[in-house]
Amino acid sequence: MSTAGAFWEGVKHMFKNRFTIKHPYQEHELPDGYRGRHLLHMDRCIGCGICAWICPEKTITMVPAANQKTYPQNPKNRFPQYWYVRCCFCHFCTDFCPTGALDYTKDYDLAEYEKELIIWSPERLSRVPEGHQGYQTEFHGRAGVNHILRTRED
Ligand code: SF4
Ligand code: SF4
Numbered sequence: 001m002s003t004a005g006a007f008w009e010g011v012k013h014m015f016k017n018r019f020t021i022k023h024p025y026q027e028h029e030l031p032d033g034y035r036g037r038h039l040l041h042m043d044r045c046i047g048c049g050i051c052a053w054i055c056p057e058k059t060i061t062m063v064p065a066a067n068q069k070t071y072p073q074n075p076k077n078r079f080p081q082y083w084y085v086r087c088c089f090c091h092f093c094t095d096f097c098p099t100g101a102l103d104y105t106k107d108y109d110l111a112e113y114e115k116e117l118i119i120w121s122p123e124r125l126s127r128v129p130e131g132h133q134g135y136q137t138e139f140h141g142r143a144g145v146n147h148i149l150r151t152r153e154d
Helices: 003-013 050-054 092-096
Strands: 038-040 060-063 079-083 102-105 135-139 146-150
Touching: 038 079, 050 060, 050 092, 092 102
Parallel strands: none
Antiparallel strands: 038 102, 060 079, 102 135, 135 146
16 A cells, blocks of 8 residues: 555545544443353352352362351352453353352453452452442353343342
8 A cells, every 4th residue: 555545545534433432431332141250149159169169260279258248058168269360251150059059240350450359259259340340140050941141239
């Protein structure tokens, strides 16, 4: 392409819609079923470790809860902790969880300035995403029949 052609191409693009957004001031509209970070329902987790076993990226470590609550359904006090550096967001862990203790969310903004902060404890995973990013429960996995959509107001 000649210099004049390249210049003309640039001028034409000044009047076209942009495909980029001003993140984080603007947010993507995400479709239902988007596989963002996980939401852990600690009161449903039985500590079986299937999520850690099925994970292809070895993202999950089973750790004790750090809060002072008791979870009778989880007598060994073992919950998943995520090292999101490794996660590819396949959500096998969510789909194979036998009790529906894991959910998809639309929360994708997981970048941190300190690498230690990319480790998500069970308690942190159990926080409902803030803002417009609702979350979604899907019961579940292979049998996959009931799809229950919720927003954080539920
Ligand atoms: S989140 Fe689900 S799969 Fe993972 S340990 Fe808890 S119950 Fe088991
Ligand atoms: S989404 Fe996939 S890679 Fe990430 S923790 Fe779950 S199973 Fe592992």
